[in-house]
Amino acid sequence: MIGKLLGGRYEIIEKIGGGGMALVYKARCRLLDRYVAIKVLREEFTSDEEFIRKFRRESQAAAKLSHPNIVSIYDVGVEGDIYYIVMEYIKGKTLKEVIREKGKLSFEETVDYSIQIAEALAHAHANHIVHRDIKPHNIMITEDGRVKVTDFGIARAATSSTVTNTNNVLGSVHYFSPEQAKGGYTDEKSDIYSLGIVMYEMITGRVPFEGESPISVALKHVQEEIVPPSHIDPTINKNLEKIIMKCVRKDQVERYKSANELLVDLKRIKNNWDDDMVGEDDVSLDSPTRIIPVVKEESPKNMKKKKKKRNGNNRVVFFAILAAFLLVSAMAFGFWQFKDKFLSTTVKVPDVRGLQEDKAKEMIEAEGLKFSVKSRIFNSEFEEGDVISQSENPGDTVKKGYPIEVVVSKGSKLVKVPNFKDEDISNVDSLLSENGLKDGGAEYEFDEEIPENIIISQDPEAYSEVPEGTKVHFVVSKGPKVKNVIMPKLVGKTLEEALQIIKEKGLTKGEVVPQPSDEVEEGKVIWQSYEQGNEIEEGTAVDLYVSSGKGGGSGDNNGDNDDKDNPDDNKEISSDLNITIPQDKSQTEVKVLKIDGGASTVYYDRIHYPSDGTIVIPIKGTKNTKFEVYFDNTLQATKTLVD
Numbered sequence: 001m002i003g004k005l006l007g008g009r010y011e012i013i014e015k016i017g018g019g020g021m022a023l024v025y026k027a028r029c030r031l032l033d034r035y036v037a038i039k040v041l042r043e044e045f046t047s048d049e050e051f052i053r054k055f056r057r058e059s060q061a062a063a064k065l066s067h068p069n070i071v072s073i074y075d076v077g078v079e080g081d082i083y084y085i086v087m088e089y090i091k092g093k094t095l096k097e098v099i100r101e102k103g104k105l106s107f108e109e110t111v112d113y114s115i116q117i118a119e120a121l122a123h124a125h126a127n128h129i130v131h132r133d134i135k136p137h138n139i140m141i142t143e144d145g146r147v148k149v150t151d152f153g154i155a156r157a158a159t160s161s162t163v164t165n166t167n168n169v170l171g172s173v174h175y176f177s178p179e180q181a182k183g184g185y186t187d188e189k190s191d192i193y194s195l196g197i198v199m200y201e202m203i204t205g206r207v208p209f210e211g212e213s214p215i216s217v218a219l220k221h222v223q224e225e226i227v228p229p230s231h232i233d234p235t236i237n238k239n240l241e242k243i244i245m246k247c248v249r250k251d252q253v254e255r256y257k258s259a260n261e262l263l264v265d266l267k268r269i270k271n272n273w274d275d276d277m278v279g280e281d282d283v284s285l286d287s288p289t290r291i292i293p294v295v296k297e298e299s300p301k302n303m304k305k306k307k308k309k310r311n312g313n314n315r316v317v318f319f320a321i322l323a324a325f326l327l328v329s330a331m332a333f334g335f336w337q338f339k340d341k342f343l344s345t346t347v348k349v350p351d352v353r354g355l356q357e358d359k360a361k362e363m364i365e366a367e368g369l370k371f372s373v374k375s376r377i378f379n380s381e382f383e384e385g386d387v388i389s390q391s392e393n394p395g396d397t398v399k400k401g402y403p404i405e406v407v408v409s410k411g412s413k414l415v416k417v418p419n420f421k422d423e424d425i426s427n428v429d430s431l432l433s434e435n436g437l438k439d440g441g442a443e444y445e446f447d448e449e450i451p452e453n454i455i456i457s458q459d460p461e462a463y464s465e466v467p468e469g470t471k472v473h474f475v476v477s478k479g480p481k482v483k484n485v486i487m488p489k490l491v492g493k494t495l496e497e498a499l500q501i502i503k504e505k506g507l508t509k510g511e512v513v514p515q516p517s518d519e520v521e522e523g524k525v526i527w528q529s530y531e532q533g534n535e536i537e538e539g540t541a542v543d544l545y546v547s548s549g550k551g552g553g554s555g556d557n558n559g560d561n562d563d564k565d566n567p568d569d570n571k572e573i574s575s576d577l578n579i580t581i582p583q584d585k586s587q588t589e590v591k592v593l594k595i596d597g598g599a600s601t602v603y604y605d606r607i608h609y610p611s612d613g614t615i616v617i618p619i620k621g622t623k624n625t626k627f628e629v630y631f632d633n634t635l636q637a638t639k640t641l642v643d
Contacts, residue, residue: 001025001040006084007077010038021045026089031444036074037090041083052083059085062152065127066440066471069120071140071150074441090148095198096136104205107237113139114199115266116147121195122259124152125188132186134194135175136201173214174207178250181218189252192262196247196255203240204232208248222250239269260383264354349404351394352387357408360387364404374405380469384411412467419462420455425476428455432472440471444478452479482537489532490525495546498525502542510541514548515618516574522549527618534611545618573641577617579629581608588631592617595626603627 001023004012010027013035017024022039029036045051056076063073075086095113099105105113117139124131131138133151140148177193179186201207208226211217226248229236243265249255256262347367352360357373364371374391382388391405392398415436420428425442432439440459450456457475460466485505490498499509510529520526527545530536582588592604604617619627621641629637 005030006038006079006082007075007086010036010086012038022085027086029086035089037071037087039085039087043081046081046083055083061129065124065129065152067120067123069116069147069149070123070152071148072441073152075443087150088148090140090142090150092140092142092148094137095139095141095147095202098141099136099201099205104233105202107203107240110199110202111240111266111270112145113141113147113202114195115263115270117149117195117198118259118263118266120147120149121188121191122263125191125259130186130188131191131194132180133172133175134191134198135172136198137172139198173217174209176218176221177252178222179252181221185252187252188258189255192247192255192259193249193252195262196244199240199244199247200226200229203236203244204229206232237269239265243269264386267354268351346397346399349390349392349394349396349398352390352404352406353394354382355387356385357387357406360406368400369398370401370403372403372405373408376408376410378411378413378468379409380412380467382409382411384409412469414465415468415470417458417460417462417464417466417470417472420458420472420474421462423455425453425455425474428472428474436468437466438469438471440473442474442476444476446479446481447477448480450477450479452477484535485538487528487530487532487534487536487542490528490542490544491532492520493525494523495525495544498528498544506538507536508539508541510543512544512546515545515620516550516572517547518550520547522547527616529606531612531615572620572622573625574618574620575639575641577619577627577629577639578614579617579637580614581610581612582631583610585610589633590615591630591633592619593628593630594619594621595628596621 001012002014002025006012006027009029009031011030013026013028015023016026016037022041025038025040027036027038028034041052041055045055056078059073059076063076066072071090072088073085074088077084077086093101117134121131121134129152131149131152134149138149138151140150142148173181175194175197177186177190180190197207209217209220209224211220226245228245229241230238243262247255247262256265347369349369350363350367352363355363361371377388379388386409388407388409390407392402413436417437418431418435420431423431428439445456447456454477455474456477459473460470483506485507488501488505490501493501495512502509515526517526524547525544526547529543530540577592579590581590587607587609590604590606590608591602594601594603603619608615619639619641621627623641625641627639627641628635629639
């Protein structure tokens with residue numbers, strides 16, 4: 001694959017990874033001159049037509065995702081038996097590599113990475129895509145610490161009947177949800193389970209289940225309970241442990257309902273890790289075991305006597321208990337009245353950040369505090385109705401009745417998308433910035449009517465309202481499709497014949513310059529600006545040098561130049577410049593300056609390619625006329641005419 005060109009634009013440079021389904025290569029996009037990552041489906045899957053259909057459908061669905069924590073998919077293609085996905089190239093390490101290097105991650109790192117992964121899943125789930133293979137190997141960490149979740153190409157659009165095939169279970173066994181291991185119904189909560197396992201590995205440095213075979217590990221996910229992280233490392237934060245253990249419940253119903261719900265708890269503990277903020281919702285209420293004394297048998301006579309005695313005693317005991325109960329109740333009531341009036345004047349402020357407004361109001365008022373909304377602002381990090389901040393810090397002590405002011409999110413600010421159609425692609429950056437939008441990249445296609453670099457269409461559509469910061473994707477014209485022709489041989493032809501051939505080939509007449517020649521008959525072509533056999537664009541202008549016979553003379557030069565008789569002391573001299581085109585550049589501008597009598601003129605100026613090899617440029621002038629050769633405006637050589 002190294003060196004192969006896919007889709008006429010992606011040049012494979014090196015292999016950078018691989019998994020069970022595909023190999024990953026680094027490539028350079030020749031069209032946009034940038035590096036990309038290309039995931040190529042393994043050969044063993046290319047013969048399965050049903051799998052290929054799913055692969056292409058799922059890849060196209062994943063390409064619609066646009067989120068800073070998800071690796072962008074630029075293109076999906078096929079070339080022969082090669083099925084590939086073109087993705088954003090990430091410079092960094094996999095989360096698995098980071099864990100191996102560090103042994104385990106800190107609380108801060110674990111929570112930060114978990115929030116970013118959950119953000120990516122929330123976006124995917126909102127677009128009805130379940131990943132089904134969340135694991136550290138599919139999570140990239142960039143050099144600046146940003147998480148990029150990849151491999152959505154093997155996920156399927158979630159539907160109400162999504163069931164994983166038991167003979168072809170997706171994902172990696174150490175991060176399987178129990179329902180995946182059993183081949184049952186999988187949904188967004190399956191991703192939450194796998195994320196819980198990833199969080200477990202980040203904070204402890206190991207996965208919860210190991211086994212001699214993949215099957216044995218899968219069975220443990222189904223049958224065995226996960227050992228809490230604090231049993232491995234007692235210093236692990238209790239709130240983080242509660243979040244992890246809720247993510248990895250065997251029963252899907254008992255896990256977080258959504259990635260957004262998980263995000264609320266993760267954000268709550270990010271800056272308040274030492275508070276007991278995540279409650280237990282499955283505490284066992286079973287009574288302890290008690291020892292029951294043995295009951296001995298007695299005679300009826302003794303039982304009758306004891307029964308009479310017990311009846312008398314029972315009345316006394318009953319009234320004594322009743323009196324004691326009334327006394328204790330009165331004392332307790334008095335104590336609580338005293339406590340409420342004189343002791344319980346302060347309460348702790350609850351943390352309501354990240355909660356919906358109605359839930360936050362309920363929690364604050366339950367503590368005897370007043371709830372008020374200070375302001376409502378746009379915020380892309382919090383959903384509409386979520387509390388962004390509160391006036392008093394969580395855990396602070398305040399008097400009952402104290403007002404707690406909160407700032408509530410209005411969600412992402414909506415902005416109107418401008419009409420970019422018919423704009424030059426070079427002008428979009430300023431327009432995007434002015435309207436609070438971002439560049440979502442562009443794809444180019446040929447168009448017979450729309451000029452090169454002009455925008456054909458956009459997504460989202462013009463005048464639609466979208467959240468601030470939305471990426472706009474463009475389709476841009478490459479202009480009419482260029483047709484190439486093979487350069488014919490013109491040397492040796494008469495000027496009329498050469499011009500006729502140029503016309504038939506769809507080329508155009510360039511400059512025609514007469515040149516004296518002792519070998520070539522007058523009126524015939526002695527040099528052409530493009531060598532025979534080279535492939536050039538249709539419509540290219542072809543310059544010709546035509547023999548003017550021995551000792552000079554005039555020829556057809558479009559009336560632009562007339563040969564003049566030179567005096568003997570200023571005789572015209574002819575020669576050649578042999579120029580070898582550089583092989584280490586894709587193209588080179590070759591320019592020749594003619595310096596005569598102190599005046600400098602451009603004698604030759606054309607773009608050449610490595611395939612042109614060595615070119616010959618005929619030159620003429622008088623004695624001491626100087627010619628300078630430049631490559632891309634850098635002087636390379638000089639030549640002075642002599643007798």
